[in-house]
Amino acid sequence: MNAHYPDELASAPLLEIDGASVMRGDRLILDHFSLRIDAGEHTAILGANGAGKSTLVRLITRELYPLARKDGTSSMHVFGRDRWHVSDLRGLLGIVSPSLQDDCTSDATLEVSEAVLSSFFAARRLGLDHRVTAAMRERADEAIAHAGATHLLGRRMASLSTGEARRVLIARALVHRPRALLLDEPCAGLDMASRRRFLESLRGLARSGTTLLLVTHHIEEVLPEIERVVLLRDGRVLRQGDKADVLTSEALGDAFGMPVRVQRNGDYYNAAVM
């Protein structure tokens, strides 16, 4: 269901970070951090608490910026460009994050359809100057159906369960038919069954051409379609590469600072602390 974009965007890497340094408060969290993710390369970014995952997500979503370089060049490109209007970037990169979910569910009167339609205007609510067209409504209905949220229409976001609200956020991200989805801890708060159903719906998206960038600390969420894994520790890439090479007991033990045993379970992996 992807839209068409200029040729330069079609083949540009989703993400190129080349020696970026990021401060939070007075601490250097990412120090000369580099990472490249190619178009179409479904990737999981894994790491323990405090490894730097949220910092990386905020860097990608432009909520944080890298320190300026002396030579004025940019250490970060998204879809080949170093400058983006946030609203243009949203059309290419859908985002589902805990902070976005908090925003939407803490608004007592926001309804499901408005939470999705307002995404066309890079807003959280529809304003008087937002002209919703029939085509937008059609796209919103399509995205809501795709996310399995049609039965939630008419409900208020604040009344939804965590899993239900997550589906609406996926619809909000999908309404632009983005090339990629950045999912930050998308299974947080979901029960076992909802988690499995949700992961299966992500598999469908991955197969239909939406690149998945999944950020998590649970290796059980690494979908079969995800071939590449990046392990973070202390704001650095500890290991990256093919899933089978990275999801080992030794590498996971290093990343989480504790002996773990990794097991393959069909097309999925799981890990237990030893």
Ligand SMILES: Nc1ncnc2c1ncn2[C@@H]1O[C@H](COP(=O)(O)OP(=O)(O)OP(=O)(O)O)[C@@H](O)[C@H]1O
């Ligand atoms: N505003 C801030 N000021 C100072 N340090 C911060 C700030 N925000 C985050 N940090 C530090 O940055 C490091 C990385 O944090 P980050 O939130 O990116 O990790 P994470 O991998 O997302 O962790 P978690 O899985 O717990 O969410 C941590 O050591 C954290 O304490």
